[in-house]
Amino acid sequence: MSTRIFGSGIKRREDPRLITGEARYTDDIKLPGVLHMAVVRSPYAHANIVSIDSSAAEAMDGVVAVFSGEDVDLAGIPTAWLIPDSDLKTPEHPALAKGKVRYVGDGVAIVLADDRYTAQDAADAVNVEYEELPVVVDPEAAAQEGAPQLFDDVENNIAFRWVMGDKTASDGVFNTADVVVRDKIVQQRLLPTAMEPRSAMAQYNPATQELTLWCTSQNPHIHRFIISAVTGLNENKVRVIAPEVGGGFGSKIPCYPDEALVSWAAIKLGQPVKWTETRSENYQITIHGRDHIQYVEMAASRDGKLLGVRATVYAGMGGYLSTAAPGIPTILHGLLYVGPYMMDSVFCESIGVMTNATPTDAYRGAGRPEATFLLERMVDMVAKRIDMDPAELRRKNLIPAFEDGYEVATTLVYDSGDYPAAFEKALGIAGYDDFRREQAEARADGRYLGIGITAYTEMCGLGPSQVAGAVGFQGGLWESATVRVTPTGKVQALIGASPHGQGSETTLAQIIADELGFPVDDIEVIHGDTTETPMGWGTYGSRTTPVTGAALAKAAQKLKDKARTLAAHLMEANEDDIEYADGSFSVKGSPDQSQSIQDVALMAHLAWNMPEGMDPGFEESQFYDPPNFVYPFGTHIAIVEVDASTGDIELQRYIAVDDCGPQINPEIVAGQIHGGVVQGIAQALCEGVIYDDNGQLLTGTMMDYTMPRADMFPNFELGETVTPSPHHPIGVKGVGETGTIASTPTVYNAVLDALAPFGVEGIDMPMTSAKVWQAIQSAGS
């Protein structure tokens, strides 16, 4: 019986350096002679640039140069998700504004100086004259005739109009359904708020024409080819290094002007150039998430059969189209409209709209939380309308268990699922029936308890490259990995993906340890450097464990095959007689004769005695392109109490039953769920960007923008079911985003359930105490 490290909740191996402050982030890297870049940013959301006078700045001691948009000869920052059949416009995104600014924070000029303080002083001294233009920040308003126009070549600010489903068929379902419910849902803008702000430093060697860019990236290989494209350098002359990266949540996927500008300035000036954003800049210029206005309807029969869902979505893109932005409210959103339910009709029209606000892009969950929210909101509304218990309604409509493929109306083929099992388990933990009794008693006492339930499935582990191509993603979605064993039997696993807080250095090492029998502490997972690591598309979309993990498992399996052959040869035994357990090969029937994996590795390196035809060395590489997405699923339940006198919400219990297939490291899975749940609940209860009518960000600091804190939450009650993915070499699914996807509607529905006695029909998120209190007052009157 072999012992498996797979499934063991070992401590995260990255934590000692993170906790003791020994991790090295981009800003920690010091180069002699480095220049500091500060960016002069537009204080207006929409304005023509009349003139830029940098003479005072240039005259300051320590200032090396000031450049504006006209000086910088970089190609525009590209959009890399060109969704098909949507009449997509990709307006130019210059690295520095040329003639016009389109959101507060849009870069107008850069200052290069000997130190960071001088750079900032000089940036303040650059005198820019603006002619203000009318501003629009609301995506629905921006799409109307007569709204202020951001770009001459984007009529009515509409960058794309993406349609999914058959409108006539959908109309037929809605016209004949017993029941149709509808709502306007605002998915407010959110700030990704990674703990480490963005940073970039570039160094150029004119003799070799090599550029090294250290930057906060979730996908250094993608950054490499975008930087190569915008600077014109050959891709093999660009090295991108993502050192320690302190979280991203999607905000470090895009290539921003700042990374291009440090690269350009380093080439131009022949000195290294560094830029690190302040938290204020982070809130102003690093992508925001969500920003949907959704008009949603659901059709059902009177006896509770869900028939269809349809929605028109206005998705705010901000002032420019960020790297992956068009794919988020479309491919990653509409395709999720069936959720875990048997529902045959889906229709979505998603309109991407340019607005005078910070660009939006993928933020944890990216399109899928917005889809899950609208579905779960609608299901609760149907339940209310037909007077059926919301748990009962969900139970009636859940897709029954399936093990190998289930095609739904959005054309996706879900890989595997047992939704009823997770659902009943969550209800059991919550004690659903007892709760309903307690709730009734509490109401009689003037206390308002509520329960919310979300059943979900989501699509992650992005994804087959063929699908990526079909949906216009300008890249592949495979991963590659090399497992390299040194002569002394220590392992370096080189991966193209770029983890930045997920614990992948631990889980991926566990996969290798499990396949090959090396102690997990002898395995280093190396990532984040385009020169050191093989090509990969990055860490996002809950894909590193499923995709990179599969590549590693397969590479390790190849090594194991080689080891078996070599071990047999060394022990002069027949390969069929070789038994393997816990990193050791032995001959059947003679247990005292054995070769450890380390012995075999050494012999493979020495190559003194190889079998006929076997090459020396002990290293294997593997590309892996998944045949399908993976579809984790589960059910979340929240119990809240609302203080009607203040509108304050107390989250009393939170239950999450998630199924991500076999868990490699249950502690890390729990950590991912905790973090995701917290971020999702924060969307429901406290986080939300506020712009004024002039496009000024009113939630520009953490004193105004409410990040969740530990004391807002009870201890989460986690449960699991285990349904392996049939197509995955080790059955695993992603779990990085499930928490965010499931928790927002769960808590939202719980609050509305609590407020049912007042007749409150809806509250815009975040449901702050002030809004809840106001809703109670308005409904009561």
Place this chain on the structure above:
Amino acid sequence: MWPNKFDYQRADSVDQALELIGEEGKFLAGGHSLLPVMKLRLSAPEQLVDIGRIDSLRGISANGGLRIGATTTHAEIAASSDVQSMCAALADACGGVGDQAVRNFGTIGGNIAHADPASDPPTVLVACGATVNIQGADGSRSVAAQDFFVDLFETDLEDGELITGINLPNCSDCQCAYVKFPHPASRYAIVGVAVCLKMDGGTCTQADVAVGGATVKAVKCAGAEAALAGSSLDDAALNAAADMVKADIADWLAGDVAYPESYRQQMAGVYLKRAVKAAAG
């Protein structure tokens, strides 16, 4: 997060501090209000005079009443047994400021000099009849807390004047409390209510009430006080006081997009009741 250039000097005595401070200078105490605005470049003093190490400005003495030095930290005040027994409301307020790090750095003098409308200690100082001791180049003076706070971020302090400390009457025969509705992001008060009650058996003989957070400055609430005084603090009295407090603060309301004035005004009523209940124990 990159402040403008400034000079830094450390004063060893009050006299030296008053001597050093120039026209464009500012005193630096805990730095937890001043440094953030400098880092955001919303304030750009040319000179900082650090008063943080002047021994005579720090500490708490109980002698009839309380005397609290200007650079005494929130944490020290919250932990002081003298403050807990003579003015429990102040211990409550200082113990609820920001988080532990803020309480370890932030000082009572800096807090009241800054006069953020959402601060906690000023509300207690106004309710409990504190006086603020001030020293300038021309000598020293004392001002009642109620007169010290003038408006949003505005006090009676003249340029170059230093707060040396505050005095509080001995409140140990009163029942006092401070409760606040913290802003979920900053933990400053959306509304904070301080009450100080004198009780004779079950009857309230005197009530002092002040509200902050919901207002541009800490406001003494005569209407609510009258509604409580003479009552047995029954529901009818509490409801009347809650109504009165909303009227008391009507001319001084403050708010923002997330927590508008109207909401804060209503919450002042709710929190007044909670404060009275907390005080009456």
